[in-house]
Amino acid sequence: MHKLELDTPQLLIDWDVMQRNITTMQKCADNAGVKLRPHTKTHKTPRISHLQQKAGAKGITVAKLGEAEVMNAGGADDILIAFPLQGAPKMERLLHLAERANVRVSLDSRKVAQDISDAAQARGKKVGVYVEVDVGLGRVGAAHHEGARDLVREIVELPGIDFLGVMTHAGHTYKAKTLEEIKQLAHQEGEWMVETADMIRADGIQVREVSVGSTPTARFAAQVNGVTEIRPGTYVFYDTTQVLKFACDWADCAQTVLATVVVKHPDRLILDCGSKTLSSDTAPNGLYGTVKGFPHLEIWRLSEEHANVRINGDGPLPNIGDKVEIIPAHACVVMNLHDSFLATRNDETIGEFEIQARGKIR
Ligand SMILES: Cc1ncc(COP(=O)(O)O)c(C=O)c1O
Known part of the structure; x- marks a missing residue:
């Protein structure tokens, strides 16, 4: 019709335009030699997630356990839950999900790390963890450099977690007025994260992932040497905000x-x-x-x-x-x-x- x-x-989605967006962002990640772990909170639709993975994405990002469960039922088996989880019901669901998928969780406190570790240890498991770092948004995240390094020192020996690396979301770039400002914030995002990872490594701790990205910054932050992963989400459809922020x-x-x-x-x-x-x-x-x-x-x-x-x-x-x-x-x-x-x-x-x-x- x-x-x-x-x-x-x-509500309409132009399938070819979406597919082109998926391909273009994937090329951007491939050219920079980083993994693309798209945030699926934008589409919330397993079928679109399949297309992203088919194009070369490695795993997905979600904000909520409930999203993770839907995506897992739809076939996703490598899931970052980018949210500090709290409470017994969530620990129960997290560990249940971890039976079926490779799950990693981001956090910025000893308390969340301890709770996840305790829940995992009780089941003889380990859950992968990213320490979230604040590079300017002022939402979740330990302070970049020493703040994040100190938190990693505190949690790295917890028996039920596997510290995988550091991540950030540079959502403050949505306040930027010019493309130049976005580029500058994206480089800062990447550089501060790589420097933070290096400080952690100086303690003899392995940092496998340096994960960054929002839709406006992903293509620039991906270029910073040492970044391993980008996590844009809105790029799959884009919107009026993204046009006005020079992303498309x-x-x-x-x-x-x-x-x-x-x-x-x-x-x-x-x-x-x-x-x-x-x-x-x-x-x-x-x-x-x-x-x-x-x-x-x-x-x-x-x-x-x-x-x-x-x-x-x-x-x-x-x-x-x-x-x-x-x-x-x-x-x-x-x-x-x-x-x-x-x-x-x-x-x-x-x-x-x-x-x-x-x-x-x-
Ligand atoms: C932790 C995290 N990662 C990635 C993204 C994706 O960013 P964007 O919406 O700019 O694509 C978001 C968006 O809110 C986020 O919160």
């Missing part, structure tokens, strides 16, 4: 939401998709997405089911009943709002896929 015949709102062009955006114009006034249009469809995340321009082919239309306010579109400038306007495609502000959160998506090729639908790991918040 042609996409313009679909009922709306409808509009033509690389594989994810769109098809919507219908339901109200037309001289100053505004209303579309049939609100925060329940597009999420409440905005792009760096303060807008909730980009209306493809209509640069003078600005989605500036959302209600739950309505997108309020400001007409800012001259140009053709769609009429009531016309359909438009929106490139969302943030692809990952949009996937979490939908049960399934339709894959398209040359504007025709080619299949429907369930977003199996949506809603897996535990």
Whole structure:
């Protein structure tokens, strides 16, 4: 069916554009001699993960145990859970998953390391661990250099863990204003991580992985000598934010939401998709997405089911009943709002896929 015949709102993924994004990022990793461990929180869909692995990715990254379980059921057997796990139920599930997959976990405290070690030791196992390092985001992470080195000293002898290396997520680069700034932060990300790894090695401790990456920085941080792995996620679809952060062009955006114009006034249009469809995340321009082919239309306010579109400038306007495609502000959160998506090729639908790991918040 042609996409313009679909009922709306409808989440669409342009399959060829997505495949091109997968191939391009893989080439970038291969050329730099690093592994690509994509973050699957963006697509939350085992079928897309298979395509990433087929292209050459080595393992996956997830944020949640629930995502890990879905991806494992879908065939993933090398999984980094990039989240400090806490509580007995999670330890139980982690060790259960570790029976079925090569699982590694990131953490930034002695407490989390101890809990994982205790749970693993009780089952006669070891769980692979990355120490997370903060290079500027100010979220999870021991301080780079001495802070991370000191934490590794504290945990490396714990019997139930296998210290594999260090990782970081340079999410602060989303605040950068220019490509030059992003490049500079990406180099700093890579260099601080390699220097931190070297400090740990100076203690005689093996550091096998130096894992970095966000979508804006991955292609630059991958170039830093000593980095072993990159973990971008959003690159698989890209979005309005990624275009405005210089990570891609509009033509690389594989994810769109098809919507219908339901109200037309001289100053505004209303579309049939609100925060329940597009999420409440905005792009760096303060807008909730980009209306493809209509640069003078600005989605500036959302209600739950309505997108309020400001007409800012001259140009053709769609009429009531016309359909438009929106490139969302943030692809990952949009996937979490939908049960399934339709894959398209040359504007025709080619299949429907369930977003199996949506809603897996535990
Ligand atoms: C730990 C970690 N690694 C990798 C990524 C992927 O980054 P991006 O969304 O920029 O592709 C994220 C994103 O939130 C993350 O939290």
